[in-house]
Amino acid sequence: MHTQRKKSLILKMEGATKKFGNLIANDNVNFELRKGEIHALLGENGAGKSTLMNCLYGIFPLTKGKIFLNGKEIVINNTQDAIKYGIGMVHQHFMLIEQLTVTENIILGTKQKGPWLDVKTVEKEIKELSDKYRFNIDPQEKIKNLTVGMQQRVEILKTLYRNADIMIFDEATAVLTPQEVNQLFGIIRRLVNEGKSIIMITHKLEEVMEICDRVTVLRNGRMIGSLEVKDTSPRKLANMMVGRDVVLDIARKDKAPGDVALEIKDIVVKDRHGKHLIDGITVQLRKGEILGIAGIDGNGQIELSGVLTGMIPAKQGKVKIGDDDVSGKKAKHFIDKKVSHIPQDRQKTGLIMEFSVMENLILQEHSKSPFCHFGIMNWKEIRRHADNLISEYQIKVPNASVPAKALSGGNQQKVILAREIDRQSNVLIAVQPTRGLDIGATEYVRSKILEQRDKGIAVLLISTELDEILALSDRIAVMYKGKFVDVFKNGKYSREQIGLMMSGVTKDVAINNVC
Amino acid sequence: MKICESAKKIISPVVGVFTGIFVGALIMLIRGFDPLVAYKALFMGAFGSVDNFITTLIKTTPLGLTGLAVLIAYRAGIFNIGCEGQLQLGAIMATVIGVTNYGLSDEMHIIVCIMAAMLAGIMFAMIPAIAKIWRGYNEIVVTMLLNYVAVYFTQFLLQGALREPGQMFPQSARLLVRLPVIFSVKRLHIGIVFFLLASVFLYLLLNQLSFGFRVRAVGLNPNACDYAGISSKRTMLSAMIISGALAGLAGACEVMGVHGRLVENFSPGYGYDAIAVALLANLHPLGVLASALFFGVLRSGAANMQIATNLPVAFVQIVQGVAVICVIILDKLPDYLRSMGRTTNAI
Numbered sequence: 001m002h003t004q005r006k007k008s009l010i011l012k013m014e015g016a017t018k019k020f021g022n023l024i025a026n027d028n029v030n031f032e033l034r035k036g037e038i039h040a041l042l043g044e045n046g047a048g049k050s051t052l053m054n055c056l057y058g059i060f061p062l063t064k065g066k067i068f069l070n071g072k073e074i075v076i077n078n079t080q081d082a083i084k085y086g087i088g089m090v091h092q093h094f095m096l097i098e099q100l101t102v103t104e105n106i107i108l109g110t111k112q113k114g115p116w117l118d119v120k121t122v123e124k125e126i127k128e129l130s131d132k133y134r135f136n137i138d139p140q141e142k143i144k145n146l147t148v149g150m151q152q153r154v155e156i157l158k159t160l161y162r163n164a165d166i167m168i169f170d171e172a173t174a175v176l177t178p179q180e181v182n183q184l185f186g187i188i189r190r191l192v193n194e195g196k197s198i199i200m201i202t203h204k205l206e207e208v209m210e211i212c213d214r215v216t217v218l219r220n221g222r223m224i225g226s227l228e229v230k231d232t233s234p235r236k237l238a239n240m241m242v243g244r245d246v247v248l249d250i251a252r253k254d255k256a257p258g259d260v261a262l263e264i265k266d267i268v269v270k271d272r273h274g275k276h277l278i279d280g281i282t283v284q285l286r287k288g289e290i291l292g293i294a295g296i297d298g299n300g301q302i303e304l305s306g307v308l309t310g311m312i313p314a315k316q317g318k319v320k321i322g323d324d325d326v327s328g329k330k331a332k333h334f335i336d337k338k339v340s341h342i343p344q345d346r347q348k349t350g351l352i353m354e355f356s357v358m359e360n361l362i363l364q365e366h367s368k369s370p371f372c373h374f375g376i377m378n379w380k381e382i383r384r385h386a387d388n389l390i391s392e393y394q395i396k397v398p399n400a401s402v403p404a405k406a407l408s409g410g411n412q413q414k415v416i417l418a419r420e421i422d423r424q425s426n427v428l429i430a431v432q433p434t435r436g437l438d439i440g441a442t443e444y445v446r447s448k449i450l451e452q453r454d455k456g457i458a459v460l461l462i463s464t465e466l467d468e469i470l471a472l473s474d475r476i477a478v479m480y481k482g483k484f485v486d487v488f489k490n491g492k493y494s495r496e497q498i499g500l501m502m503s504g505v506t507k508d509v510a511i512n513n514v515c
Numbered sequence: 516m517k518i519c520e521s522a523k524k525i526i527s528p529v530v531g532v533f534t535g536i537f538v539g540a541l542i543m544l545i546r547g548f549d550p551l552v553a554y555k556a557l558f559m560g561a562f563g564s565v566d567n568f569i570t571t572l573i574k575t576t577p578l579g580l581t582g583l584a585v586l587i588a589y590r591a592g593i594f595n596i597g598c599e600g601q602l603q604l605g606a607i608m609a610t611v612i613g614v615t616n617y618g619l620s621d622e623m624h625i626i627v628c629i630m631a632a633m634l635a636g637i638m639f640a641m642i643p644a645i646a647k648i649w650r651g652y653n654e655i656v657v658t659m660l661l662n663y664v665a666v667y668f669t670q671f672l673l674q675g676a677l678r679e680p681g682q683m684f685p686q687s688a689r690l691l692v693r694l695p696v697i698f699s700v701k702r703l704h705i706g707i708v709f710f711l712l713a714s715v716f717l718y719l720l721l722n723q724l725s726f727g728f729r730v731r732a733v734g735l736n737p738n739a740c741d742y743a744g745i746s747s748k749r750t751m752l753s754a755m756i757i758s759g760a761l762a763g764l765a766g767a768c769e770v771m772g773v774h775g776r777l778v779e780n781f782s783p784g785y786g787y788d789a790i791a792v793a794l795l796a797n798l799h800p801l802g803v804l805a806s807a808l809f810f811g812v813l814r815s816g817a818a819n820m821q822i823a824t825n826l827p828v829a830f831v832q833i834v835q836g837v838a839v840i841c842v843i844i845l846d847k848l849p850d851y852l853r854s855m856g857r858t859t860n861a862i
Binding site for chain 1: 722723724725726727728729731732735736738739740741742743744745746
């Protein structure tokens, strides 16, 4: 895809600055997009890449700066303006209405000629577009019947239908399986061949290397540089992104696992309608190993973590911690039995956002010595404990009384990590521990999890990021529709084979299909 | 950061009270009344003499106790606006026990009356609590509707079972015991001490006890609590028990301290004003001391204001209302301004 020929400039943002009150989200950014290229906008979370693109798409106006389209200055005040100038955006969180059909969703918000809805004509147009780019989408299908990958195509169709020439993809691969990512990349290449220009907002280096022509790196709202992808390397990009050298691959020492710390047998969980969310899972978790649960969101992983922490009672089956049968026991019991838990959603279930850091650090242990004697809190000791953990885990916070909501995502996760590790548990259930974190924080969280394993703690890692599973796990279980497709040693199957298993292909087909 | 937060907690009620007084003055001017005369009469009515001041304190007591009742439930995440009902039930129970001779010493009889009233308040608070915690019914609707049930139940009893034998008025017989009096002028009863103790107790409970830690945690995020092994259900239930007990105690104080018997309309809606009292105090137990006094002043001074200026007693509700709305707006204002800045920042 790397074309040598210098392409003409289609879009230019000059001195783009965006302030929110005192916060400078973008500071004098110069961004250039050439016609027919795939341009990556790379940066950590909070680097300002989404803000810059939201300004371009008219979600909010720039504080300062100019935008040129084909050499002419344009003003974008709202999304209508952006659409008028042929700029389209495929959002990370789809803006689709589940109960409506593909066509109905695409018509929404477009101007109609006359008062009547002409669904038939639009349907025909959408079908033509879909065929042209090989989207394979039925315009009459309801959104709720489509997979996530297909829904994303509907979002792409929406922008195409509005005649977008410049298409912005916001973290487009975040919710896709490896196979779906490949298909998306195919689509993007076809779009470029048809003369579209693509901007990809991403924080994944592999994506930049695989599909993009050029890359612009942002850090702390400032532009660090713009370069040709063929002239760079992942290490160099990571360095530009973070501002220092980063360890991309963590060394995992080989280690023989110990005794069984946690065991589940024939677990079944059903929802209110009797549908099986977990359908007969049996697995053992040993001390000093990391068992990674791979799978696409919504295949029962969250329910599994619920069973293992006492949040969800299993209707059938047994849960054992060490030699104790804890089936049907409540979360409190699991906590007392030394099971730690990094929940999926740190803001909703991991922390109390309005509580101070020191209060959040004692959520489980607040009524135990030394934090509490005879029901009376010992705030001096609580603060001392918090100060210790803040320095040990390098939590960036002015003091222990600051509410958790004032912390960045990475530091919030560090608070949870500090709390759960400090409890000296035997088992650690980590669910999406690095979701939404920047490279630096991700690196830190992963190294801490590995450290726990090396200390002999049994770790269950649930992640939808296959890279994370592959980087950390000793053993991997692939979960699909509430069942384990297979449990195997890390390294036995290739990334592609595991990806196929995640998408529901049986194990044999998956192994034979990709070699 | 911390100082800033606590300063805001005090500033917004103060600003609210002054805004309420100011808006009230504006309306008086528009209607052709002299605000200075009116407010002076109000002030004198509340503080002008020992008698008046004690009336103010007596009116402050039920407002304060029910205000604390709203507060503790709210801090645990339950909006208990049924304090009026729980107060009514407390008053009924205190009357039932109070008019009967059990052969107890007076002191014991008083204690039993108070206990029974608190228990009645608790039982009545358990209905919405259980409906909310285990069945998910909206506690605002349930408590509000139960208020009507309680008020009409009181009237029903005063028409029949509890009416003083041989009398026509809808009122009960005299209680055999009254609450101890701490100041003989105007019968300042011991209820005000209960209120002071309760607010200090709740302050310590919320900030120094592990139970208070759980209450605050559950009120802010019950989900995270369940993950951390804190039972949100049990904590909410406990907070509602305290809430019902305080409201029931307020009912007992009115019957045993003020009227000496159960009379029709003995509560002019103390349990409703309690919501405003708690909100004006920014949900701080010690703040309730001030906000309840403010409401007590308005209530006890209003009659004097009416005599002096012909402004109706109900006028003070404008001042109350504006003050509370102000506090709510001031609490949300910084967030709102921030979001405004986000959308309309200089183009």
